[in-house]
Amino acid sequence: MVTYKEREVALFARWKEAYRVSDGIDPEVDFAYDGVLFRGEYEQVGGCWERRSGNETSLWNEAPCRLLILTKDTTRKSGLDDIRIETARKNHTGADVVASPVPFLRNLTLWSYALLNALQGGKIVSYEQAPDWEALREHYATAPIARVNCKKQIGASSIEDTLLKSHMERYAPFLLEQIAMYDAHIILCCGGRGAIKDFVKTHYLPDLLQFSSDAWVCYSPSARKVVIDSYHPTYAKSFESMELYYTQMMKDVEAFLLQHPEYCRRPL
Numbered sequence: 001m002v003t004y005k006e007r008e009v010a011l012f013a014r015w016k017e018a019y020r021v022s023d024g025i026d027p028e029v030d031f032a033y034d035g036v037l038f039r040g041e042y043e044q045v046g047g048c049w050e051r052r053s054g055n056e057t058s059l060w061n062e063a064p065c066r067l068l069i070l071t072k073d074t075t076r077k078s079g080l081d082d083i084r085i086e087t088a089r090k091n092h093t094g095a096d097v098v099a100s101p102v103p104f105l106r107n108l109t110l111w112s113y114a115l116l117n118a119l120q121g122g123k124i125v126s127y128e129q130a131p132d133w134e135a136l137r138e139h140y141a142t143a144p145i146a147r148v149n150c151k152k153q154i155g156a157s158s159i160e161d162t163l164l165k166s167h168m169e170r171y172a173p174f175l176l177e178q179i180a181m182y183d184a185h186i187i188l189c190c191g192g193r194g195a196i197k198d199f200v201k202t203h204y205l206p207d208l209l210q211f212s213s214d215a216w217v218c219y220s221p222s223a224r225k226v227v228i229d230s231y232h233p234t235y236a237k238s239f240e241s242m243e244l245y246y247t248q249m250m251k252d253v254e255a256f257l258l259q260h261p262e263y264c265r266r267p268l
Contacts, residue, residue: 191232
């Protein structure tokens with residue numbers, strides 16, 4: 001069985017060469033890797049927790065519901081040059097658990113849990129009833145999740161939407177190939193003021209429809225896929241705004257599933 005890591009390596013080799021030729025980018029320095037999150041052993045490297053490649057391919061292929069998270073880019077200052085190794089463990093201390101997670105991790109783990117749970121027929125819980133941080137961390141470390149940066153060139157602390165759009169369109173064939181490779185049931189588009197969701201509609205799911213005026217949930221009738229158009233996980237700077245965005249998102253998800261129960265994928 002060809003693993004997703006092997007398929008990603010082959011894709012990235014062509015993508016990196018296009019970087020070099022089209023933009024004069026040195027891919028050995030500026031290219032960030034991503035894809036299906038590794039599910040092998042944990043390992044500490046230079047004081048930081050990393051995940052080794054393991055049985056993520058079989059876990060992904062056998063999962064009744066798979067989540068693809070599309071983010072903008074990773075940063076040189078605090079990001080990872082290979083997203084697949086990421087964990088929710090605290091780095092530089094040896095501790096297993098982050099006692100007080102940063103908004104990015106708190107939102108990403110919570111949204112992942114809530115969406116995968118809801119699309120498998122689980123109860124949509126309120127923000128106050130959501131699992132504690134340790135449970136969310138454990139779910140994120142074991143669930144069928146892939147995370148892809150739409151801009152593979154390592155960036156700065158922020159990116160203008162126009163630059164993100166330009167980059168996605170310039171390398172659209174590669175990004176489309178990667179998105180299609182995973183055949184995820186849920187696609188969570190994080191940030192870009194709708195640019196990431198628009199890319200998915202233009203290049204991958206042309207029949208994508210917006211469910212309601214709340215604009216969180218979109219869906220493809222032909223592919224039976226759900227697309228969530230969300231804020232970037234770092235957008236919520238306070239617990240009050242985290243709760244607000246979670247509540248709005250899951251209210252729209254709940255209403256959608258009530259009207260379209262056929263999109264709910266029961267666990268095997």
